[in-house]
Amino acid sequence: MNPDLFNVLARNRRSVFPDQFEPGKKVDDAVIHEIMINAVWAPNHGRAEPWQFSVFTGDGLKSLADFQSELYKKEAGDQFKEITYNKLQRQPLKASHIIAVGMKRTTTKNIPEIEDIEAVACAVQNIYLSVTAYGLGGYWTTGGVTYIEKAKSFFGLGEKDRLLGFFYIGHVAIPSTGATRLPMEEKVKWVNY
Numbered sequence: 001m002n003p004d005l006f007n008v009l010a011r012n013r014r015s016v017f018p019d020q021f022e023p024g025k026k027v028d029d030a031v032i033h034e035i036m037i038n039a040v041w042a043p044n045h046g047r048a049e050p051w052q053f054s055v056f057t058g059d060g061l062k063s064l065a066d067f068q069s070e071l072y073k074k075e076a077g078d079q080f081k082e083i084t085y086n087k088l089q090r091q092p093l094k095a096s097h098i099i100a101v102g103m104k105r106t107t108t109k110n111i112p113e114i115e116d117i118e119a120v121a122c123a124v125q126n127i128y129l130s131v132t133a134y135g136l137g138g139y140w141t142t143g144g145v146t147y148i149e150k151a152k153s154f155f156g157l158g159e160k161d162r163l164l165g166f167f168y169i170g171h172v173a174i175p176s177t178g179a180t181r182l183p184m185e186e187k188v189k190w191v192n193y
């Protein structure tokens, strides 16, 4: 372990969006495999391990694109916008891999729902950091069909479970720049009295 290296990793992790990916360049499945092992090593309350991931790649990206655009079309009603439909069709094809992020609700133990969600968010941060460590790009999106109830079953999720979004991964063509954070001191209060 090297804390200086980890400091660099944590502070330089950036969201990299699909238009910044190298079109058509695949990430090795073996790398995604390692990243997903890191994901499932996230902390979780009561050994609930409340995550359920689906990895889409190859023709799977088209399946995801078709599924989400058609579901949007069905559900949008009067709000339907051609531009959104087309984006839902096109966007997945810009990625090498997309991980659908699901929360499987713990039912065997008395764990509050928010803690199942928090554990999955920790897993997503492991994905974010791993992607950065491998020199790849990616981001978590809660757009598209994330909050459409009827989307859940496509990802193996039941009524009590939640779809928490999608993690896009690709090779970086255009790095992200210009990230800022407020000074840590504004967000952290020390109590030593």
Ligand SMILES: Cc1cc2nc3c(=O)[nH]c(=O)nc-3n(C[C@H](O)[C@H](O)[C@H](O)COP(=O)(O)O)c2cc1C
Pocket (backbone or CB within 6 Å): 013, 014, 015, 016, 139, 140, 141, 142, 143, 165, 176, 179
């Ligand atoms: C729970 C969550 C949901 C997010 N959803 C979206 C999203 O729907 N669309 C998007 O462009 N970025 C999304 N992001 C990524 C943020 O835009 C990004 O983290 C933020 O701009 C800070 O940039 P950084 O990740 O490079 O530090 C999401 C991030 C989190 C943690």
